[in-house]
Amino acid sequence: MISFRISKVWLKKGAKYYYKTKPKSGRIIRFINPKNYRYSFKNLQMIDLLQKITLFNFLLFTGLIWYHRKKLDAAILVFSFFLLGKGITLMSNLLLDGSFFSGNRFAYTTGILLNSFLFFYAPFLYWFTLNIVKSAVTIKKFSIHFVPFFIFALLNIGVVMFLVMGNQGPEFKNFLWFRNAFEMLYFFQVVAYTGISFWTVYKAESKSIGFDKMLEWLKQVLLIFIAIWFLFLTSSIFQSNAMVSDTLTAIGVLFLLILSNVTVFLMLGSPEVFYNNLSVRLKKEPNMGVINKENYDKLCDLVISEQLYKNADLKIGNLSEALNQSPRNVSALINNFYNGNFYDFINYYRIEEAKSLLKNDEGDMTILTILYESGFNNKSVFNAVFKKMVGETPSSFRKNHMAKLYG
Numbered sequence: 001m002i003s004f005r006i007s008k009v010w011l012k013k014g015a016k017y018y019y020k021t022k023p024k025s026g027r028i029i030r031f032i033n034p035k036n037y038r039y040s041f042k043n044l045q046m047i048d049l050l051q052k053i054t055l056f057n058f059l060l061f062t063g064l065i066w067y068h069r070k071k072l073d074a075a076i077l078v079f080s081f082f083l084l085g086k087g088i089t090l091m092s093n094l095l096l097d098g099s100f101f102s103g104n105r106f107a108y109t110t111g112i113l114l115n116s117f118l119f120f121y122a123p124f125l126y127w128f129t130l131n132i133v134k135s136a137v138t139i140k141k142f143s144i145h146f147v148p149f150f151i152f153a154l155l156n157i158g159v160v161m162f163l164v165m166g167n168q169g170p171e172f173k174n175f176l177w178f179r180n181a182f183e184m185l186y187f188f189q190v191v192a193y194t195g196i197s198f199w200t201v202y203k204a205e206s207k208s209i210g211f212d213k214m215l216e217w218l219k220q221v222l223l224i225f226i227a228i229w230f231l232f233l234t235s236s237i238f239q240s241n242a243m244v245s246d247t248l249t250a251i252g253v254l255f256l257l258i259l260s261n262v263t264v265f266l267m268l269g270s271p272e273v274f275y276n277n278l279s280v281r282l283k284k285e286p287n288m289g290v291i292n293k294e295n296y297d298k299l300c301d302l303v304i305s306e307q308l309y310k311n312a313d314l315k316i317g318n319l320s321e322a323l324n325q326s327p328r329n330v331s332a333l334i335n336n337f338y339n340g341n342f343y344d345f346i347n348y349y350r351i352e353e354a355k356s357l358l359k360n361d362e363g364d365m366t367i368l369t370i371l372y373e374s375g376f377n378n379k380s381v382f383n384a385v386f387k388k389m390v391g392e393t394p395s396s397f398r399k400n401h402m403a404k405l406y407g
Helices: 034-067 074-096 105-119 121-133 139-165 170-183 185-203 209-237 242-269 278-282 293-305 316-323 327-337 342-360 367-374 379-390 394-406
Strands: 018-021 028-032
Touching: 034 074, 034 242, 074 105, 074 121, 074 242, 105 139, 105 185, 121 139, 121 185, 121 209, 139 170, 170 185, 185 209, 209 242, 293 316, 293 327, 293 342, 316 327, 327 342, 342 367, 342 379, 342 394, 367 379, 367 394, 379 394
Parallel strands: none
Antiparallel strands: 018 028
């Protein structure tokens, strides 16, 4: 909450308390008992140091994600904006408290503007959760969630304009009161988005090992975020007690530092969670231990029994999932034992199906119906592939078969 804070603790001789105050206004922000002065001052120094380290980590990891964005899953790019938002709010705190550019008016007003990012990062956490658990959600569909951020930004711009014009009369005080009241909604926003994100993760069904790892990591992030929010909320409640408030704030910032490092630890320890199809990209050679006749026969049986060839949009990834092997391994099986590529392999089964239909029907099925039943979706492609593999067109094949059958 903005209250014209300056980080220096000013000592008033003969007073019972030290005041954390703005010298010109004399407005008391916090009473500090002299007995606790040394402890509180050291605590504030520790909080500043932790915030600076955490700020560096958040911005560093955001930069790393953006630099490697082409290799990373799209959902991770969304998460980077959550990290960016947290980093900017930390920078705002440091500018407002005078830890950066103490006494600089421009730095202070910049801190007020950056304080708008309080309402920025929680929606990104929920957006990231949706992208992981359900499907990609476009910014157009999700844009309404950033309305509070833009409202708060406008309020902060208004505060800065009042300060620049030097107007601190009743209008400014009323405007500042409304701005500070709106800021309190931040706590409700964090609870709402964190709660619904956790519920979404809790209800998610297992899909793969990589997906489960991502869910476990996401649960850790949400739990740490809840703990951070609780610590900062409790700290604000005990604002009048410097020792308790600063201790809780220090622990909260320490948890933020942990949150920032959890990300990089997972990126290094479980890259398959962050990288899009990393196992395929990094594995330049197939696993020769699974490239054998037995697995090739399993692949052929699977294609026939499940009639996978009838799917006109069939991709090698579908065979990969069905056989529980990497796309590269499936491709190697086909190349080694069929002596052709994926499309030649699948078209072989489609043509065999077409030949069977051309032989068995009484002439009632049209060529167009047969090509669709076989897994093709284009007549010219069907005719070209059929002639290449059989040596004649489908119509000619049917005519010759009928001639042999009935003379």
